[in-house]
Amino acid sequence: MTTITLHPDFRVGxxxxxxxxxxxxxxxxxxxxxxYEPGHDTADDHGFRRDVADLTKELGVTMLRYxxxxxxxxxxxxxxxxxxxxxKPFLDLAWRTVEPNTVGTDEFLxxxxxxxxxxxxAVNLGTRGVDAAVAxxxxxxxxxxxxxxxxxxxxxxxxxxxxxxxxxxxxxxxxWQIGHKDAHEYGKLAAATxxxxxxxxxxxxxxxxxxxxxxxxxxxxxxxxxxxxCYDVVDHISMHAYYxxxxxxxxxxxxxxxxxxxxxxxxxxxxxxxGAQRRSDKEITISFDxxxxxYLVSRFPGETNLPVQRDAPRIIxxxxxxxxxxxxxxxxxxLLSHADRVAVGCLAQLVNVIAPIMTEPGGAAWRQTTxxxxxxxxxxxxxxxxxxxxxxxxFATAKHGDVPAVTxxxxxxxxxxxxxxFVTNRTDAEQTVTLRxxxxxxxxDGGSAVLADHEGARESREEAETYGMVDAxxxxxxxxxxxxxxxxxxxxxxHGTLA
Ligand code: AHR
Numbered sequence: 001m002t003t004i005t006l007h008p009d010f011r012v013g014x015x016x017x018x019x020x021x022x023x024x025x026x027x028x029x030x031x032x033x034x035x036y037e038p039g040h041d042t043a044d045d046h047g048f049r050r051d052v053a054d055l056t057k058e059l060g061v062t063m064l065r066y067x068x069x070x071x072x073x074x075x076x077x078x079x080x081x082x083x084x085x086x087x088k089p090f091l092d093l094a095w096r097t098v099e100p101n102t103v104g105t106d107e108f109l110x111x112x113x114x115x116x117x118x119x120x121x122a123v124n125l126g127t128r129g130v131d132a133a134v135a136x137x138x139x140x141x142x143x144x145x146x147x148x149x150x151x152x153x154x155x156x157x158x159x160x161x162x163x164x165x166x167x168x169x170x171x172x173x174x175x176w177q178i179g180h181k182d183a184h185e186y187g188k189l190a191a192a193t194x195x196x197x198x199x200x201x202x203x204x205x206x207x208x209x210x211x212x213x214x215x216x217x218x219x220x221x222x223x224x225x226x227x228x229x230c231y232d233v234v235d236h237i238s239m240h241a242y243y244x245x246x247x248x249x250x251x252x253x254x255x256x257x258x259x260x261x262x263x264x265x266x267x268x269x270x271x272x273x274x275g276a277q278r279r280s281d282k283e284i285t286i287s288f289d290x291x292x293x294x295y296l297v298s299r300f301p302g303e304t305n306l307p308v309q310r311d312a313p314r315i316i317x318x319x320x321x322x323x324x325x326x327x328x329x330x331x332x333x334x335l336l337s338h339a340d341r342v343a344v345g346c347l348a349q350l351v352n353v354i355a356p357i358m359t360e361p362g363g364a365a366w367r368q369t370t371x372x373x374x375x376x377x378x379x380x381x382x383x384x385x386x387x388x389x390x391x392x393x394x395f396a397t398a399k400h401g402d403v404p405a406v407t408x409x410x411x412x413x414x415x416x417x418x419x420x421x422f423v424t425n426r427t428d429a430e431q432t433v434t435l436r437x438x439x440x441x442x443x444x445d446g447g448s449a450v451l452a453d454h455e456g457a458r459e460s461r462e463e464a465e466t467y468g469m470v471d472a473x474x475x476x477x478x479x480x481x482x483x484x485x486x487x488x489x490x491x492x493x494x495h496g497t498l499a
Contacts, residue, residue, distance in 0.1 A: 080104020
């Protein structure tokens, strides 16, 4: 028997809409033949695909991180600005791909502006440092009258872009990162770069690199050391996590949301320990700027084996199943449950590369299974996240031990009273749940669900297109409680009101 208890006065915190961000890296076909394909039937005057932009809108993406990822750690941003015909291709060492530099900072930022999406930029702290970071920030945000701002203006863009969010490098703890650093080297560099960037624009928000996964040997110590150098300079610490079903261990995969929650709580604790030591009133929040399902270990050969490629190669174009969609929904439950700490989230990535949107060059764009829970949550999760008390039976997993069989997160919009309730059933049996709302009035008007029971969706575009949200099982309103039924291995989004 599972019960979920809600009360409008028990709050986690406001949902930062930037938690529904995504990520565009110069990797594989995310940019070229992904968001950008001049000559495509739907291309706009700037060469960007309208079909992809429309799907991005439907997905509800609020923010896009750019230009990497591993790519940023050897990127010379100056090569990607100015007249396109003068730009030179370069060999990106992260993905061993020839980058034509057709799309660069201006094209990306103007795309975001046209689409009403907030950009998040990353600076190269692998092969470069303070100087290049400060120059890029001045190029983006500076007023006329200084070298880099004037270069932007000469390149046709008068008004500063006003980019708020800046990542100080990417996954600098990873030995695979070009220009990888130890925690002391990176911490000092992040502090120096951040301080200098704030001299250019004091209004920016800065993200220091946290561990690139909880499985890194340096996890914990990395956060402690890095923040001991840059606690006062940065606003957020980054987290990255990818989950996959390994060796047919379905239960552990279904428990990924609990692993994500543990990860968030550990990073928050590491940051708070430094804050306590410094007797600081400041709280470092989390930029979960890469998360998703990625068949990394089981299907990806590893970047060091890649031959040099050109012309937007097909790299890590994972195809997703119904099970993957349920897990993505459950990962969103984890993010919303930690709304007090998670300020930014990026589903990595947006198009073609481990992505909710796929395209064919010169052809169609379509939704993968994982598109649906993200789009639904981005539409419904408004206002404040509530503390949701879930009393559910244990669900045994080999990797994470016992986790709850049912997980839930809820949001309420104080102005309209709109309630959204997101619930995952990890078990392979239908579950009946009693939703209690003592001292409050609640109504659920309906809902929709993604079901794991659709392995075929990863086989072809046609199969993927038959997948979507299905109606939730009927809800029954009683006196002071509501009875919900959850389909086996499902993620359901209910909508209603709470006062
Ligand atoms: O999102 C794909 C890659 O995963 C990114 O480039 C990197 O930051 C992470 O390891």
